[in-house]
Amino acid sequence: MFSPALRRAGLTLAAITSLALAATACGGTTKDSVDHDSGGKGAASGAKADPNAPTKKGLKVAFLPKQVNNPYFTVADKGGQKALGQLGSTYKESGPSSATDTSGQVSYVNILTQQQVDAMAVSAQDPGALCTALKQAMKNGIKVVTYDSDTNPDCRNVFISQAGAEEIGRSQIQQIAKQIGYKGEIAILSAAQTATNQNTWIKYMKDELKKPEYKNVKLVKTAYGNDDAQQSFQQTQGLLQEHPKLAGIVSPTTVGIKAAAQYLSGSKYKGKVRLTGLGTPNDMRQYVKNGTVKAFELWDPAKLGALAAHAAVALASGQITGARGETLKAGGMGTFTVGAKGVIDLGKPTVFDAGNIDRYRF
Template identity: 65%
Template sequence: MTMHTPSRRRRVGVGPRFGVALAAGLALLATACGGTTRSDVVASQSAAPAASGAASASANPNAPLKQGLKIAFLPKQVNNPYFTVSDTGGADAGKEFGAEVKEVGPSDASASSQVSYINTLIQQKQDAIVISANDPNAVVPALKQAMAAGIKVVSYDSDVAPEGRHLFINQASAEDLGRTQVQLLAEQIGHKGKIAVLSATPNATNQNTWIEFMKDELKKPEYKDMELVKIAYGNDDDQKSFTETQGLLRSYPDLKGIISPTTVGIAAAARYLSDSPYKGKVKLTGLGTPNQLRKFVKDGTIEGFELWSPGDLGYLASYAAGALASGQITGAEGEKFKAGRLGEYTIGAKGEVLLGKPTVFTKDNIDDFDF
């Protein structure tokens, strides 16, 4: 698979309302999320009828992308900076192939908070739902109803149980992400000391998978002097993540490092550390965006962190949804589809499509990126 990394100083091109939403999402990073829904239609054309969700359908790789497809992005929570960027990427893709793309979702990241939105999207007869699941199982019954109604379901960022979707757009190899975050922190603390993980929600599929690979990486001989003492959960809420960081340092004053594989968590932890005596002493790494963490890298709170391009993730998910709804693919292993500027992708086992390798951001390269 060709590696897709963020473009140098690439800005996301969006319509007026998505531009406002992007700015608002980034500004709300340090506050509790507000509001319950947010949407943006990027192409106003006649909607095509929902495609059949039958698993036995045959793919026609030469079929054109249908015009006026209705695609709904359902992130873990709206007004989360990460999903603002990724879903804007999905809107950009939709604009390219003439789809109507909107974003709806809860303001909290609880396990069942997305179910009512799925039910509404079924009633609205969307052609595709693109979901990042707060819980891999809680949404499956509703998603099965969507599929039975002919709606194509694509998960991205955080997967659902395979029976609840057609495709999973994976941001990077789960193993790569889990192991490299440990490797980054180990380099920063000299492979010695107590460490903790500040995760999102206890049931988040992606978080838990990465953490399992972190634990496995830590079993290697080179980490024999490192100890994982705690996994804390900030629930992808800024204030709770901030408080959990504070709690970790109170419980383990000799803590040497924190891994936060969530953009909300790492930003909240960085904000706490930057104004504390632990700044520069307790190392912090994980997954974040350059724009939200640039100041913390430059002031020495963070030495390095990593991420894929969230805009590219949403962009790829949108094209995958369009290809499914247009009959180009069914979700079977080995099928191929084109994703605009990202090129051609091949569907892997269990309906997984891999975006590419993560990028490491440090003070030496962070100004090369703008997202």
């Protein structure tokens, strides 16, 4: 645990008291909030980046995933922990055990604000629910990075995106269409209905399906497993019972695709109903090798966490502010450019299949 001592001299009793109101009060844009929509400025009001500023040491950075003990976030946050160690700063992880406990996430943000961490990296369960609490954190000088799943842009400094959202969404439809021969019914098995990243990807999936080449591909349902293995397993079973002609399933969630693969591999649908989406090689290896899954995608979650850590330290060091066009130096990972609305893309996802999956261990 970080020490709850109030290290910043500028934190007054009034500011401390206001934390208790953060969960219920409607937070307006503060002087330290980020404006990413004014011609790509994206910087905290009055703040200017100094890319040559020294990297601060001893910073306290907290990772707040959507769900602790989720294998995906475990890998991502360990990547962040390793990067912070290399940067000379301190790591901590905290968060709810359920991927749908939005109020729990709000409470953790408020606690971290009270503890006066230097920066926090948050994967948001809901785009708007955390905003009041995050704006309070920024008002108190805490830098806010979102990763994996974003908030509204004015509620954080930068967002570390797994890859271009459009590319992820469209590529998953391209994958499933190819696997079913561009003909048949498909379904989407998502996480929570409020998950920002899932909904953005699904929007692009639906848009991709409007293209002429998919005229014989029909999306019949979007189901939600809430990033819970048992619920995702049951939702897969329900989809196949409700749609006996289903040709394929797209699951853009690591928990969902693994649960769906588990169900398919032990059913009469193995090798008949195609499954793709976003999964980790370690989770999906056995299902690729036994013929349940032909191919799926993902980025390296450890690199996602590492980039979030580099962004948090760079923000706290004054090297970036979140303005469009700024560059973020991330050690051996290279240099990244801040895009519109403070978004930093990790890069293109990797397609995993029987030919390459044994080369990856995460």
